[in-house]
Amino acid sequence: MLNVALPKGRLGNKVYNMLEAIGYECKEIMEDSRKLIFINENTGVKYFLVKPSDVAIYVEYGAADIGFVGKDILLEQSSDVYELLDLGLGKCKMAVASINDFRDDPKRPLRVATKFPNIARGYYDTKNREIEIIKLSGSIEIAPVLGLSDVIVDIVETGKTLIENGLSVVEDIVPISARMIANKSSYKFKEKEIEKIVTELKKGEYK
Ligand code: PRP
Secondary structure (H helix, E strand, C coil): CEEEEEECCHHHHHHHHHHHHCCCCCHHHHCCCCCCEEEECCCCEEEEEECHHHHHHHHHCCCCCEEEEEHHHHHHHCCCCEEEEECCCCCEEEEEEEECCCCCCCCCCEEEEECCHHHHHHHHHHCCCCEEEEECCCCCCHHHHCCCCCEEEEEECCCHHHHHCCEEEEEEEEEECEEEEECHHHHHHCHHHHHHHHHHHHHCCCC
């Protein structure tokens, strides 16, 4: 049995369709229900639907053999897993943004609002810039508008949220996309099956 952690939502649905196309069918998953675990004995697959930010935790601890997760989450959590494939889905970037006329004052710590404190700290460490992190859970774009922070470190996809709130990108940090990950010991024991999935997904026209 191969245990697969899927992120609930749009990315999870896309990934499921890709896995179904290469033989890991489990039709029940597409039904409208509150179930979170789906098993298909015939195809030998067990899917778990989990919060996107928890996928790497299930995989790291071995509750799932493989999982599908955004690079942003992998970077933020420094997960101890193998990253096997860039799916090319969910492409966006991690960036620093602020109000359009923002000027950095190097004499004082930069106040950075973010959902990604580790990514933000790592980025400013490389620049030797002293910062103060303000950890938020969402709607990060509001912070510089209200004067809560100088800048934000956040995901930018279309850029629409920034524009509609009077912000713009100050610096790009890193490109982001969805990755297939594997538990390290699962990979040892199920290498053939896991590598088969990587090969099949690479072949597909999914991007
Ligand atoms: C993400 C991100 C930005 C937005 C960027 O938020 O935090 O707010 O998407 O997308 P855009 O560049 O296409 O406008 P999400 O939708 O995850 O909601 P959140 O604010 O609750 O984090």
